[in-house]
Amino acid sequence: MTAVPARNRRADARRSRAAILDAAARVLNAEPDASLETIAAAAGVTRQTVHAHFPSREKLLLAVVGRLTEETIAAMDAADLDAGPAKDALIRLLDAGEQVARRYPGLLQKISTLLLSPQEDHDLHTSVGDRIERVIRRGRRTGEFDDRLPIGWLVAAVVKLAHAAGEESATARMTSEEARDALHTSVLRMLGAAADAGRSPGPR
Known part of the structure; x- marks a missing residue:
């Protein structure tokens, strides 16, 4: 009973x-x-x-990070990462993450003050990293991305660059458009892909 x-x-x-x-x-x-x-x-x-x-307050903040990660993963999965060229899928993935981050600027700045061990930081980004890796591997199979650098390094670098773009935009050192364009260009160049993939034409 x-x-x-x-x-x-x-x-x-x-x-x-x-x-x-x-x-x-x-x-x-x-x-x-x-x-x-x-x-x-x-x-x-x-x-x-x-x-x-x-x-503790830190435990609460870590749990909130987990909640935001779940929201980010849902947005990335909705971007249909297995469709079309891998370059375009990677841009959609980055944009999906940026759209979620844009909704929580104050919260993300607070979270950035958390002192995480390298393992904790890695664990928080595992699900996102898995999706980035999937797209990169697909791009290598199709010849869109080169294979000069280790996959693990590339995944970690993409995550760090995305955080850097968010910080530049949040602190107004760059506009959101400038930060997004810099992120797209940096990631695609790092992968050995054409940097104009997925970009809308700028002002002439």
Whole structure:
């Protein structure tokens, strides 16, 4: 007779956790230094409930990173990465990631202050890296990309370049269009592909 109540408690816990992560992403994007009390209020739970799911602020931020990664992966998968030339698919992948990042500028700046070990950073980007690798390997098979550099290096470099483009845009050192164009050009040149793939013509 205790199975149903136990399932209900687990379902309630999942809903609370999802509500906290949704609220944290929303609140911290608008106010990066918002208190846990503010996040709890936005989620409709108590501060103690937040602590029950996330014992520290860092744990909460890491979980929010995971939520944003899931959103990014969904956007990338919706870009149909197996269709058309690999160069165009890679541009769609980069743009999908950029569109998600653009919705959370304040939150991403806050996340950038997290001190992650190289392994933690790698683990957070595994799903994104898998998709980048898939497109690069397809481009090599079709002859669109060369094979001068190791795949692992290229995947890591693409991720770092995407972060750099986001930071340049967020700090207004470059416009979003300039940062996007620089990212596309840098990645395609690194892969030995034509740098104008997927780019719209600029002003004449």
